[in-house]
Amino acid sequence: MPLLTPSTQRSIVIIGKENTGKSQLVASLTGRSSYSTNFRGSTVTCETYPGDRMTFVDTPGILYRSDTATTRAALEQLQRHDTVLLVVKATHADEDLADLLPLVKGKRGIVVMTFWDKVLSSELTQQAIQRWQQATNLTLIPVDARHLNTTQRQDIKAAIEQPSVFPEYWQPMPLGWRIEPHPTLLEHSRWGWLLAIALLLIPAVLTVWFANTFAAIVDPLVQGMVEPTVGMLSGLPSLPREILMGRYGLVTMGPLYSGNIGK
Template identity: 35%
Template sequence: MKNVALIGFESTGKSSLFNLLTRSSVSDERNFRGSSIICREKSLENGQVKLIDTPGIRYKSDNTTTELALSALQRSDTVVVVMRATDAFSEWEKLTPLLQRSHQQVAIVLTFADKVIAGLEQIIRVLRESAQVPVMALDVRRASEEGLQLLLRLIEQAGQPGSLAYVSNNSVPVLNISTHSPQQTWFEHPQAGPLLALIAVGLLFAVPVWAAWYFSSLLQPLVEVTAIHPIESVLSQSPTLLQALLTGSYGLISLGIYSFIWAFPAVLFMAFSVAIAEDSGIKERIIFALDPWLCRIGLNGTDMIPLLSGFGCNVVAVFQTRSCSRCSRQNCISTIAFGAACSYQTGATLSLFSAAGHPALFAPYLLLLFITGCVHTRLWKNRSVENTERLEMAPGWLQWPRWRALRWSVKNSFSQFLLQAMPLFLIICVIGSLLDYLAIIDAISHALAPVAAFFHLPAEVLPGIIFSLIRKDGLMVLNQDSGALIQTLTLSQLILLVWIASTLMACLVTVLIIAREVSWRFAARLAAKQAVSSLVIAMAITLIFT
């Protein structure tokens, strides 16, 4: 099977081209040919071509990422260079050094052809003569079946490039090229831009999370009455081990269905929100606006989207860090694990504060989580991105999102959640049920009672903390007896309890996914650093309020 790799800068339409060629965005995301590079892969309908979408280039350090992916290709494979027609010469000038070190067949696709008012044929001619490879231009958003067939024919005609001479705007013998310029917005304003971007980020997070929480809160009682309670009644006379595994506090049916009810809407609505931001071009404006601020704590603007997804589901967010810059991905994962309150954690925290009679504590808790998350990332960052040289790229266009693109993007997120995250959720349900059935949790709680006393917490709250290490909704076990236990806690004890349960460690599913995505060593180091940060802040809370 022939491999065809798409390379190019971010926001050039690579992903849209990938979706067009594969007729879907549902794809495998994996380490490409044993390298450390995560690429999207999918075979075309003819079964003879495997399409590979390499990470988009935004920073000069990302050149290394693309170069590693290219080095994993064979000579018989093909590289499709994707560039914006409006900036074709400047992008070609930056990409030429990468292609000079490769030996694959090359073809060039110019996107955003509709943004070129005049001179498109001259652009194609100059590039074709310079690179000596086939070149075509199209508007990916409105490509027809005929355009798709021309694109497939272009890939078949890809050839060995010639001299790959530099082509710059100053050396092009074309005088009558005219293009549309991207709209200027307040996002580009040096002072107002970051603030506006923060507001946009807040809306992108708050609206879908609130909608998911509201939908789940309505759905949960219905599912309990129509499904969970009848099943529990049927299994009431079955062996106790079977009851524990299926309908116990962490049973496959009870917690498994409950987890799906609370996680799936958050994942779905967050995916829809992010897809709108991506296809409309707002995402790129937010990234550019927030980049200077995020660089100060070891992140960059691209990391905002996975961080947002973390408030829906940390597991899906870790998957989405595959799109992060190579120099900041581990920092982004660390921030997600520590400071992104997933839908389970959010729901459990709201439930606990409400049962204790102090729902107003949720806002200061989130503020504390945000501030300490920034400090944690800054202190433990693996490498600095402050001096990462950013490639000068023109901003993309703002446009109305397409339903087809939204549908494809949401479908891909749903597939990741259903096929990669949910199986691990169910495995954790089995583990939690066995630990509960064998009374191991009770034994651990008894052994850790002195530690709880150090933080001025009663030993009775330890099961909630321990279960929260398995699942972030583990705190819900403390809602027993209508919250009688937590109603006896002081405000400082209540905040401390929720803080430790939320931040001591990411949930077990997230830790396992991080280990699989990066390495077991990194996951262990991350868990240790997170525990240190959490306990140090917990001690500070104890000293201040007691």
């Protein structure tokens, strides 16, 4: 098999909003670990992932109606490439598509819907995906980007080899769902604040209890070790005896020993 030349290497730009799983998706597709230029899970620079027959360009998440440096960098990469892997969150599919489709109109590509594991897959949701594909001739692949299986990986690569044109004008039929993560215990309206205070105080209480318990066990042992020395030094004049064996003496203030031996 002849070696691939740069002219045969397809370049695909990955476009999506923040925290849609773009970096995890491209890492799964190429078998490479996500690069380190991210902050709190968000890519902050454009990164290139070479793969078999195609190179993926991971871009920062687009902040809709924003002119941040990261959004500008993503849009610049979008202008440079004709093939797009558009990533939307299944939990916010309606608004993500409404915001991102105008940016990619006229380009060629596919749509990958991440966080599909958060959606209750049913005949209704499958029919919605099929209607979208029929209306646009676009390939739309729902996945869990963190656990991309072999079949999904092959489907994505095969689809991107034959991308479809994003329509100039398309108002997708709303799915009608928006799935937010379940609130944490700390966000509970009635006793969340009590749990937060408890989490702040419990480490301090446990630390003090452990220190006192440990001291109660070890202190008698240390006293037994120090007493012979105190007896040997008890005949010293008052000043050196006070320095060595007084309340704050060098001997009596030894590790874990705070008694008044020798006073």
